[in-house]
Amino acid sequence: MDSYAATVARMPALRGAVAAAPHEHRVLTGERPTGPLHLGHLLGTIVERVRLQRSGVETFVILADYQVITDRETAEHVGEHVRGAVLDQLAAGLDPQATTFFVHSAVPALNQLMLPFLSLVSEAELHRNPTVRAEHELSGRALSGLMLTYPVHQAADILFCKADLVPVGKDQLPHVELTRVIARRFAERYAPVFRAPEPMLTDAPDIPGLDGRKMSKSRGNAIVLGMSPDETAAMIRKARTDTDRRITFDPDDRPEVSGLLSTAALCTGRAPAEVADEIGDGGAGLLKKVTTEAVNTFLAPHRARRAELAADPGLVDDVLRRGNARAVRIAEATLDEVRGAMGMRY
Known part of the structure; x- marks a missing residue:
């Protein structure tokens, strides 16, 4: 059975377990703030985040600003897109009292996990990742080190807060699989600090854009949520x-x-x-x-x-300030565990 078929087969049992004990689970999901959120985001992912949060699952939403520069040379407008993404998700029903919103660049300890994680994967494994391969083929230029290590960045995003559920579509399954590999290899080499997260396949339909292709920021075929x-x-x-x-x-x-x-x-x-x-x-x-x-x-x-x-000009910044502070505390505690497991707590 291939990875996708195996994941599909696990979904009924996983959903049942989450429904039976939602407070025992933690979700990590998020956005790469390369542009404003659109109708596809709302129907495809945000409504599922709201559903999980309301069921009692602890939810973390990362605004992965560092990942904006994996495939582009500028971070222009990233602050605007981060704030807009938070605003749209609050408007959709995510509650900052139950959901932790945080920005990648605001959590230094999260990024420090990259170093030991990179030692657990081979260059060949990174090159085999479908996202990395597709970007390399599409760009027509040399692969940046950041793009090559993009899957390990995502593993750090998931593992720093010890999330056990990651809502994904079929094309993102390899990222979660590599995260599971990293969690297992860390346990084998050092100690069992991380639990291997489960991919949670979303039921969202493929949202077409106005031209029939998949709705996308880059294709100019998307209805932006903030439009009048x-x-x-x-x-x-x-x-x-x-x-x-x-x-x-x-x-x-x-x-x-x-x-x-x-x-x-x-x-x-x-x-x-x-x-x-x-x-x-x-x-x-x-x-x-x-x-x-x-x-x-x-x-x-x-x-x-x-x-x-x-209309409340300080709302989004306050949500991010509180979310960033919580993410920093969690990441520092996790990094301390990692240092202890590696014998590097001095």
Whole structure:
């Protein structure tokens, strides 16, 4: 059985165990703040974080600012994106009393774990990581040391707070598998300081962008959560369609039309084909009108809550200050354990 199939097979038992004793678990999840959060983030991951938090699972959300420079040469606007990400997640229902928000660069002890962790993996294992391989192929340039060690960075993010649950999609499973390897090898070489985390496959649908491809910050096909209703309408109006007036759901042959239908369907809880049948011969104009209304209606409560929270200028900084302080305390305690296990506590 391959890794993905084995993980799928474990999900019912894992979900049952979490539901039976949520307070015994800790989740680590987060964002790489390379841009503003969009509808795909909300539907794909944030709603699951809110569900886990409300069930009683202790939740940590990392804003991995150092990881912004794994594949780009500037950290421009990173502060803006960090604060926006916190604001959007608070607006979605995450409670800073139950969820610890922290920034990667604010936790020095977390990064010190990288050194012993790097000694536990080989260069070949890092090169085999799918994210590293894909980035190397796409960039057309030399692989940076930071990009090569990106999977170990993520292992440190997970293990410093001893998280045992990591919500992921299929493409992120190798990162959690390497984290499990590092936890096991540390125990074999030194002492059992870490528990091996379990990947928790999310039930989130693949959220298509307005062009039918996966919704992404970099593709310009995403509806940003912080947009106004008018900005949303303008973006959907500019979306490409085709010349066929009859609206049908056909992701292979009509990706742009199908992307709009999927967006409207996800925001109204309906099937894309049902939305298409309702529009019928109404053409692209009616399709865009229906999609705009669906998105703006769906996001209205989020936007209202976001505006309310943003009216307090010190709120986000206070949430981060308290979260960073807690993460620092936990990371320093973990690093002290690691030093003790390695005989390096002087």
